[in-house]
Amino acid sequence: MAKILMKGNEAIAAAAIKGGCRYFFGYPITPQNEIPEYMARELQKVGGCFVQAESELAAINMVYGAAGSGARVMTSSSSPGIALKQEGISYIAGAELPCVIVNISRGGPGLGGIQPSQGDYFQNTRGGGHGDYRTLVYAPATLQESVDLVMEAFEVADYYRNPVIISGDGMIGQMMEPVEFKEIPKRELPPKDWATDGTKGKRKPNIINSLYLDPEQLEKHNWRLKEKYDRMVQNEVRYEMYNLEQAEIVIVAYGTTSRVVKNVISILSKEGIRVGLLRPITLWPYPEKAFDEIPETIKALLSVEMSTGQMIDDIKIAANGRWPVYFYGRSGGMVPTPDAIIEKVKEILRGQR
Amino acid sequence: MAKVKGRVSFQEERCKGCELCTIFCPTKIIIIDKNRINAKGYHPATVKEMDKCIGCANCAMICPDIVITVEREMGK
Amino acid sequence: METIFRKTEGLTDALFHYCPGCTHGIIHRIVAETLEELDVLGKAIGVAPVGCGVLAYEYFNCDMYQAAHGRAPAVATGIKRVHPDNIVFTYQGDGDLASIGTAEIVHAAHRGEKITTIFVNNTIYGMTGGQMAPTTLIGQKATTAPYGREVAHAGYPLRIAEMLATIQGAAFVERVAVNTPANIRKAKNAIRKAFETQIKGEGFSIVEVLSTCSTNWGLTPIEALKWLEENMIPYYPLGNFRTPGR
Numbered sequence: 001m002a003k004i005l006m007k008g009n010e011a012i013a014a015a016a017i018k019g020g021c022r023y024f025f026g027y028p029i030t031p032q033n034e035i036p037e038y039m040a041r042e043l044q045k046v047g048g049c050f051v052q053a054e055s056e057l058a059a060i061n062m063v064y065g066a067a068g069s070g071a072r073v074m075t076s077s078s079s080p081g082i083a084l085k086q087e088g089i090s091y092i093a094g095a096e097l098p099c100v101i102v103n104i105s106r107g108g109p110g111l112g113g114i115q116p117s118q119g120d121y122f123q124n125t126r127g128g129g130h131g132d133y134r135t136l137v138y139a140p141a142t143l144q145e146s147v148d149l150v151m152e153a154f155e156v157a158d159y160y161r162n163p164v165i166i167s168g169d170g171m172i173g174q175m176m177e178p179v180e181f182k183e184i185p186k187r188e189l190p191p192k193d194w195a196t197d198g199t200k201g202k203r204k205p206n207i208i209n210s211l212y213l214d215p216e217q218l219e220k221h222n223w224r225l226k227e228k229y230d231r232m233v234q235n236e237v238r239y240e241m242y243n244l245e246q247a248e249i250v251i252v253a254y255g256t257t258s259r260v261v262k263n264v265i266s267i268l269s270k271e272g273i274r275v276g277l278l279r280p281i282t283l284w285p286y287p288e289k290a291f292d293e294i295p296e297t298i299k300a301l302l303s304v305e306m307s308t309g310q311m312i313d314d315i316k317i318a319a320n321g322r323w324p325v326y327f328y329g330r331s332g333g334m335v336p337t338p339d340a341i342i343e344k345v346k347e348i349l350r351g352q353r
Numbered sequence: 354m355a356k357v358k359g360r361v362s363f364q365e366e367r368c369k370g371c372e373l374c375t376i377f378c379p380t381k382i383i384i385i386d387k388n389r390i391n392a393k394g395y396h397p398a399t400v401k402e403m404d405k406c407i408g409c410a411n412c413a414m415i416c417p418d419i420v421i422t423v424e425r426e427m428g429k
Numbered sequence: 430m431e432t433i434f435r436k437t438e439g440l441t442d443a444l445f446h447y448c449p450g451c452t453h454g455i456i457h458r459i460v461a462e463t464l465e466e467l468d469v470l471g472k473a474i475g476v477a478p479v480g481c482g483v484l485a486y487e488y489f490n491c492d493m494y495q496a497a498h499g500r501a502p503a504v505a506t507g508i509k510r511v512h513p514d515n516i517v518f519t520y521q522g523d524g525d526l527a528s529i530g531t532a533e534i535v536h537a538a539h540r541g542e543k544i545t546t547i548f549v550n551n552t553i554y555g556m557t558g559g560q561m562a563p564t565t566l567i568g569q570k571a572t573t574a575p576y577g578r579e580v581a582h583a584g585y586p587l588r589i590a591e592m593l594a595t596i597q598g599a600a601f602v603e604r605v606a607v608n609t610p611a612n613i614r615k616a617k618n619a620i621r622k623a624f625e626t627q628i629k630g631e632g633f634s635i636v637e638v639l640s641t642c643s644t645n646w647g648l649t650p651i652e653a654l655k656w657l658e659e660n661m662i663p664y665y666p667l668g669n670f671r672t673p674g675r
Contacts, residue, residue: 023507023510023511025506025507049510049511051506051510051540053503053506053536054532054533054535054536054539055532057500057503057532057533058500058503058506058532058533058536059503061496061497061500061503061504061507061533062503062504062506062507062510063507064494064496064497064500064503064504064507065476065494065503065504065505065506065507065508065509065510065511066507066508066510066511067507068494068504068507068508069474069507069508069511069512070511071511073507073511087497088497088500091496091497095495196474196492196493196494196508196512197474197492197512197515198471198472198473198474198491198492198512198515198516199470199471199491199492200471200472201470201471202471205441205486205489205490205491205492205493206492206493207486207492207493207494207495208493208494208495209486209493209494209495210495211483211484211495358430360430367444369448369449369450370449371449371450371650372450372649372650372651373450373650373651373654376651377609377610393444395449408433410433410434410610411610413434414434414455414610414613414614415455415609415610415613416454416455417445417447417450417451417452417453417454417455417458418444418445418447418454419436419440419454419458421434422432422434422435422436423432423433423434423435424430424431424432424433425430425431425433426430426431427431
């Protein structure tokens with residue numbers, strides 16, 4: 001199939017439908033509105049259904065109902081809206097239902113702003129919801145990667161019976177790039193024999209539930225979930241290593257900032273300064289093992305984020321004291337410039353050499 | 354008018370002794386048996402004079418715990 | 430002898446966890462009997478609330494959900510949109526529906542969502558220990574209204590059936606009580622009509638059921654039935670507020 005030029009949000013919505021999504025429940029919020037708008041226009045053409053919910057709370061609970069009914073279902077929102085969905089996400093994780101949640105994030109805290117931000121790293125990877133649960137988080141850096149990951153997210157969600165979050169930002173959502181809808185690898189998926197579609201008098205009732213009043217039962221449930229999350233850690237980690245050979249500094253960055261960093265790398269290489277990029281594609285599970293591949297030439301790590309420093313916590317855990325970890329960030333919707341990152345790299349090198 | 358004959362049976366282990374059945378029985382034959390305690394620790398409801406039961410099912414209708422099954426002689 | 434009353438197939442054999450004399454059990458039974466009598470048990474999907482009814486998924490003998498507090502109508506919306514030919518119902522108390530879940534119930538009605546809601550109003554938060562609800566009557570004591578509900582402080586009790594009856598998409602709205610065998614028969618009739626409204630695809634349907642909470646009212650089960658009749662029915666009048674075609 002030929003490449004077509006699309007806007008990020010529309011590409012994500014189109015990829016969802018290609019990935020089998022037939023139900024979408026959402027609520028308007030900038031900068032992700034093209035996703036529900038696209039779904040409102042297109043889902044009915046494929047026999048699906050779009051409902052504009054009265055709130056993000058309602059939207060995520062509609063997702064809970066539709067996911068429990070066995071459908072491929074998605075919702076999308078932006079930072080404050082995702083905060084409202086956290087209660088439902090916890091229930092969905094507890095009841096082990098598959099769904100895809102897109103966060104086209106913007107600046108916070110509070111109403112914040114509407115420009116791109118990565119201030120939702122904690123929200124996406126730790127979850128604002130309560131209890132012992134995890135969500136798989138993909139952070140695409142290009143629209144092609146967004147399309148591929150959204151399509152695959154439905155397979156992965158079904159495979160693990162777990163919510164999958166697509167962590168984009170206003171830049172990913174609003175920019176245009178050529179994309180191609182390719183076949184994605186299909187997983188062997190068990191039948192959804194747990195879903196509710198009526199017993200028809202032929203089987204015992206199926207119950208979609210996250211309540212375990214007996215603490216022993218709840219603990220058992222939580223350890224079983226943990227085993228599932230461990231399998232994700234084992235099998236689902238993704239990252240990109242770029243230009244690490246003979247590099248002195250590794251910049252760790254994801255999504256939009258990783259694109260700026262690639263520019264930085266090419267500018268600095270012309271000056272004879274070699275810098276590498278470690279780009280997490282899954283924010284959870286975090287690519288800790290990638291840090292073991294960092295060559296001996298590396299003197300320091302630099303976290304570049306569109307936040308005041310959130311992913312840096314995971315970098316420090318992964319670095320485990322092996323390298324000093326520096327930080328450069330912009331917040332509130334400001335995007336780091338290559339010049340500023342270059343200056344930070346040179347400053348670190350002056351100190352290290 | 355010929356008197357309708359009924360029969361009620363109590364699944365005593367479900368009974369919580371709430372007494373609601375006793376007040377809606379038109380023939381006042383349901384009592385709480387204070388001499389006995391069921392497995393749940395309640396004095397269960399019981400019927401003393403079954404021959405007075407008219408099978409109206411009021412007791413079963415008000416029972417919150419589905420303790421009571423009602424039978425009635427149909428026809429004449 | 431012919432059996433004229435037995436436990437419905439619409440309920441499992443599990444014993445209710447409710448307090449002695451709690452009318453939740455009656456309401457469960459008449460909902461389940463209705464599903465059986467309408468022959469829709471095999472395609473029924475229910476949504477249990479948070480509150481005393483939280484374990485309803487263990488009692489109804491059909492596919493069930495447990496939903497977050499107040500969100501049952503949104504969950505039911507998701508189910509019904511995926512399975513439009515199934516019979517979807519929510520079972521919610523007054524803390525769940527009339528307080529934290531007002532947005533969800535109003536908008537399910539507003540969209541004319543083809544679901545049925547059984548709304549159990551006992552004027553109090555039962556499960557959490559007797560706190561004031563939006564439905565708590567004026568002067569009624571609750572653990573968070575220890576001197577009785579005062580209008581100046583907490584406003585007037587919320588009449589849900591009347592409120593929802595103003596919404597065009599709410600096709601069937603009725604308030605009933607389960608304090609006497611006669612009223613229980615009427616309640617069951619209303620529940621049947623509500624489900625028939627859904628089966629015919631006529632829109633959203635809700636039955637508000639006045640119920641007791643003898644434990645938190647501090648009364649015996651028998652006194653509680655009397656209290657319901659003398660205090661609740663005058664403020665929450667029984668009757669139909671909306672019927673399709675009328």
